[in-house]
Amino acid sequence: MTDLLYGDIEEELRRAVRSVLDDLAPWSQVLAGVEGDDPYDAKLWRTISADLGCAGLAVPEELGGAGASFREAAVVLEELGRAVAPVPFLGSAVVATAALLEAGETELLAQLAAGRRTAALAVPFSTPPGASFAPTVRAEDVAPAGERPVAGEPGGNATLTGVVRSVADGLAADVLLVPADGVLYAVDGADVRRTAVTSLDMTRPLCDLVLASAPAWPVATGHAARRALEAALTTGAALLASEQLGLAERCLETTVAYVKTRYQFGRPIGSFQGLKHRLADLWVSISQARAVARYAAACAAEGDPDTAVAVAVAQAHCSTVAVRAAEECVQLHGGIGFTWEHPAHLYLKRAKSTSIAFGTPDRHRAALAGLVDLPL
């Protein structure tokens, strides 16, 4: 039976990450950061990725990783979600890492695992699992088979031209993994024109990419390329559920703490049943979110044949719960929850964005209909 609990190592990891986040990313600082120009918090990322070794959790030890799995990475995402931390963990340590693992690439993978470089998958953040290669980028000047230079050498063996909108964790990525014409290419970040997008989620800014004959190296071709893209999207969607879980949990905790101390009509507002019952229902949904997020992470980590169903269920459920938790957080805080100075909006923006990321709940339900034989 799939283990849905947290092991001792996972709890230890959680404590370590939370302690770093408490120190380096209190919400006041996260809020201040969104007014700046930095694409992410570099100091925080260095601590989490390299010092704590989180960037390589899912990478085998012989490739320079920690030799854990995506289960442990999911626990890190719970904590990052709690803090709406502005770091490229999901894009680099989960999505790009999953693509490279599936493709059998080792060199860039080792650099990502060590936290020395970051990579991002160049697809719109809303791309769901099962998506085919987008036609917005075309490969030109492709070297004939057999004459392919080694990845990373100057010159590349193709050039890419096209546009990719709304890429997550791509602004400062050292390498972009670009699907084009059935091949998954690696492109040096310096060779891509990147424009920051004014993003709904201020703590995970997106960017638009323009490639103009950008030199590119193949990471995977043919079936392997399709599998790598699918692994990236499936693993991303599976683990995003854990980020949503952490976010929802933090929203509930913050709201519960607030309604205990906010007095109106001579009583703490948390003593009114109208609020108590809403919060109790939210707690029920979050308990369920924990079970489905753990299940999705375990399936993704083990390559379980039920992964597709687990991911569809996790995204359909956790997206909805995260948005509801953030919306309740704003509403039950009343006026203060509508202000810029209160962190509730950071959570709402993150929650709503994640409900679109890797496909909306409706898309995941539609996918499920095919997976479990419930066609319209």
Add this chain to the structure above:
Amino acid sequence: MSESTADADDLRRRVHEFLDTHDPGSTEPLEFLRARFDAGFAWVHFPSGLGGLDAPRALQSVVDDAFTAVGAPRNQAERNVIGLGMAAPTILRFGTDEQKSRLLRPLWTGEDIWCQLFSEPGAGSDLAALGTRAVRDGDHWIVTGQKVWTSIAHEARWAILVARTDPGVPKHRGMTYFVCDMTAPGVEVRPLRQITGEAEFNEVFLTDVRIPDTDRLGDVGQGWAVAQTTLMNERVAIGGGAAPRESGMIGMVTALWREHPELRTAGLHDTLLRLWVETEAARLTGMRLRQQLAAGQPGPEGSAVKLAYARLNQEASGLELELLGEDGLRYDDWTMRRPTGVDFTRRSPGYRYLRAKGNSIEGGTSEILRNIVAERVLGLPGEIRVDKDVAWKDLPK
């Protein structure tokens, strides 16, 4: 070999020794069950001499499997859910030695079926407001009142009963817990017909029923504390077992959906998939809860599971009727019957829809469960209690 494996092997060996001297094929069933109880194989976590071996509860399955494997006589636990699940742990915790040795063996063997006399027409969610009176008369109590929602009262030999012994103090303090002989003069059981047409439950009228003081469980005035033990075990019992995907109510709807493409519409499709996802989420939550219990980390998620299933059962059965369209207008049978259990699968969709309405009322209403989650899990302030310091007799009724 781990210690628990050694214990399990040892236990298996002892069961086989028992079976050598008590042939499950030829021994009279009741005699066999009594001997099994006396040997400590009834509930191994109970004390020796009371059907147990002071062993960890987890080892019970080892014993049960060994007896099942040889086709040994069964105590038909499903017929005595309240006795085994609620009365027994309460008797064990609060009973005198005399009560334990007198009551527990026939309870476990199934000779004595038990029912629960708690709820009253005026005391549902607010159980502590109950008004059935017990007045002392020498070494007896004279009990008068009306109880309701009593499953299998018409088959029960014994009942667990909470009655008011002191109306002059606030409600929680004036109650006492008894076991009540259902064959005693003055006990009248009437079926209570419900919205499905049948009567799973009864009303029980108590008129000057004489209960010996030796059938009192716990101290006079301690009834609420004793009842908490019973109710805690009820929530454990309802918490739910392992279920495969698409089992229960959602499975009825998905089967119908697959068999009848002509009934499908886009709106119903969306509703079905939402319910499927939520049911799967609830199922995984139940699975996680059991893993927590097995790992010795019990959590409060049991309340979450019950709250979720009540709503999902109602929504899925409602969807089934809508999906059926014209056939959803028909009902199988309004005849008044007295079933011993609930089986959602053997009756019509209309029955399922109606019966599921009880899921958010029985065993704690969903509203009370939300209060419990809000107060005990989230630590939110309790409800304002206007009756806290008022003598029961002065409460508005």
